[in-house]
Amino acid sequence: MEAVKRSRPRVSRRDWIEAAYQELIRAGEPGVSINALAARLGVTKGSFYWHFRDRPELLSALLDRWAHERTGEVLTLALGTTPDPRERLRRILALGREVAPLDRAMRLWAQHDPAAAEAVRHADRTMLDHLASCLTDLGFPAPDARLRALLMLRAWVGGYLVAPPDGPSLDGPSPDGNDALTDPDALLDLFLGRP
Amino acid sequence: MEAVKRSRPRVSRRDWIEAAYQELIRAGEPGVSINALAARLGVTKGSFYWHFRDRPELLSALLDRWAHERTGEVLTLALGTTPDPRERLRRILALGREVAPLDRAMRLWAQHDPAAAEAVRHADRTMLDHLASCLTDLGFPAPDARLRALLMLRAWVGGYLVAPPDGPSLDGPSPDGNDALTDPDALLDLFLGRP
DNA sequence: CAGCGAACATACTGCTGAGTATGGTTCCGT
DNA sequence: ACGGAACCATACTCAGCAGTATGTTCGCTG
Numbered sequence: 001m002e003a004v005k006r007s008r009p010r011v012s013r014r015d016w017i018e019a020a021y022q023e024l025i026r027a028g029e030p031g032v033s034i035n036a037l038a039a040r041l042g043v044t045k046g047s048f049y050w051h052f053r054d055r056p057e058l059l060s061a062l063l064d065r066w067a068h069e070r071t072g073e074v075l076t077l078a079l080g081t082t083p084d085p086r087e088r089l090r091r092i093l094a095l096g097r098e099v100a101p102l103d104r105a106m107r108l109w110a111q112h113d114p115a116a117a118e119a120v121r122h123a124d125r126t127m128l129d130h131l132a133s134c135l136t137d138l139g140f141p142a143p144d145a146r147l148r149a150l151l152m153l154r155a156w157v158g159g160y161l162v163a164p165p166d167g168p169s170l171d172g173p174s175p176d177g178n179d180a181l182t183d184p185d186a187l188l189d190l191f192l193g194r195p
Numbered sequence: 196m197e198a199v200k201r202s203r204p205r206v207s208r209r210d211w212i213e214a215a216y217q218e219l220i221r222a223g224e225p226g227v228s229i230n231a232l233a234a235r236l237g238v239t240k241g242s243f244y245w246h247f248r249d250r251p252e253l254l255s256a257l258l259d260r261w262a263h264e265r266t267g268e269v270l271t272l273a274l275g276t277t278p279d280p281r282e283r284l285r286r287i288l289a290l291g292r293e294v295a296p297l298d299r300a301m302r303l304w305a306q307h308d309p310a311a312a313e314a315v316r317h318a319d320r321t322m323l324d325h326l327a328s329c330l331t332d333l334g335f336p337a338p339d340a341r342l343r344a345l346l347m348l349r350a351w352v353g354g355y356l357v358a359p360p361d362g363p364s365l366d367g368p369s370p371d372g373n374d375a376l377t378d379p380d381a382l383l384d385l386f387l388g389r390p
Numbered sequence: 391c392a393g394c395g396a397a398c399a400t401a402c403t404g405c406t407g408a409g410t411a412t413g414g415t416t417c418c419g420t
Numbered sequence: 421a422c423g424g425a426a427c428c429a430t431a432c433t434c435a436g437c438a439g440t441a442t443g444t445t446c447g448c449t450g
Contacts, residue, residue: 010416010427010428011427011428012198028306028307033406033407033408034407034408034409035406035407035408036407043427043428043429044428044429044430045408045409045428045429046427046428046429046430047427047428047429049408049409049410050426050427050428051427054408054409055407055408055409058230105355108303108306108356108358110356110358111223111303111355111356117358120358121360124357124358124360125360145383147381148385150357151350152358153353153356153357154349154350154351154353154354155346155349155350155353156349156353157353157357158348158349158350158351158352158353158354158356159349159353160356161288161302161303161352161353161355161356162302162319162345162348162349162352163303163312163315163319164344164345165303165316165319165320165323181318186342188247190342190343190346191356193388205397205446206397206398228436228437228438229437229438230436230437238397238398238399239398239399239400239427240398240399240438240439241397241398241399241400242397242398242399244439244440245396245397245398246397249438250437250439251438326450344399350436372421
């Protein structure tokens with residue numbers, strides 16, 4: 001618990017961005033405060049205002065970092081040479097679970113920030129394109145595929161705002177605590193009609 | 196623009212709650228500030244702290260008001276003696292469009308407030324029950340109906356966090372400006388399989 | 391008309407978080 | 421070794437908002 005007072009705290013600009021990224025995941029955009037980050041990094045605000053002009057500049061850097069990370073992830077999805085479209089969809093769902101807290105924080109942030117909204121909008125465009133391509137490969141006609149892709153995305157992010165109704169009404173004690181909504185195959189069966 | 200200095204401003208407790216309700220719809224929970232409401236009502240904070248103990252009490256009153264309004268709306272849906280389940284589903288979608296801004300504000304608020312989360316949770320339970328009953332009436336088996344109901348709800352509220360991709364990628368200029376996502380019949384066709 | 395209490399105004403405190411000013415380190419090159 | 425720049429600490433200002441304390445007006449009642 002004793003803070004290491006060894007010679008240099010010395011925090012770089014990337015360290016600030018990374019710490020802000022973690023706090024963004026934890027507590028959302030309002031949670032990324034200069035003082036909190038400074039305490040977390042073991043320095044003071046003097047360090048921050050050396051590397052950044054103001055708070056919006058840090059937030060803008062966060063948007064850039066997220067955009068790069070997102071395009072990288074979706075690129076690995078697209079370049080992952082898997083001919084089976086259904087397997088590609090399952091990988092998308094698997095990726096969605098990993099990035100869920102960050103994705104959630106970004107979308108909540110985008111509700112009151114035009115720049116964040118634009119970033120999310122752009123990420124959604126490419127994601128929708130990927131989803132729709134998988135669906136067309138599965139035999140859906142083009143307009144139907146785009147509509148189904150948008151519905152899949154909305155149903156996914158809708159989980160951020162709808163608490164799971166586990167318990168009171170439906171008492172069936174699921175053995176592992178997770179219902180069919182976290183099972184990729186059950187979800188795909190629902191969205192693809194029925195195979 | 197000249198403030199009416201006619202004898203008594205005299206604002207009641209319900210006026211405060213109503214004004215806070217409007218501001219909640221406009222700018223969400225962080226937007227409902229005492230000073231802003233006082234300016235909107237033409238009074239000062241002295242009035243507020245006469246009718247309310249503190250801000251949490253006002254927010255609690257807002258939750259109560261929303262809960263009552265919600266149960267009333269869903270009751271009119273349930274008591275509306277319409278034997279056709281599909282028509283009942285369309286009415287739910289129609290209701291959803293009216294309450295969209297308020298519903299959105301409530302769910303965003305519920306992300307960082309346990310009381311609001313509980314209120315939304317309760318409202319979702321009854322709404323899910325209603326949706327599931329419609330789906331069972333349409334012939335879906337019980338577990339499938341509950342799952343589809345939850346997916347419908349999530350897809351609906353997911354629209355709050357996913358901006359419509361109208362424009363850049365898909366260039367087809369829709370004549371009325373609205374795509375199939377705002378058309379109840381197209382949505383129902385998608386969720387119910389295909390009739 | 392006296393006066394009492396409900397309803398509000400005025401003017402304050404206190405806190406929190408962004409932003410600034412300035413001085414003190416540490417390091418690096420010449 | 422020394423001067424300057426990168427880097428950070430200290431200590432402040434300022435604005436916004438919740439909450440409080442107390443004065444002030446209105447309306448009613450005896």
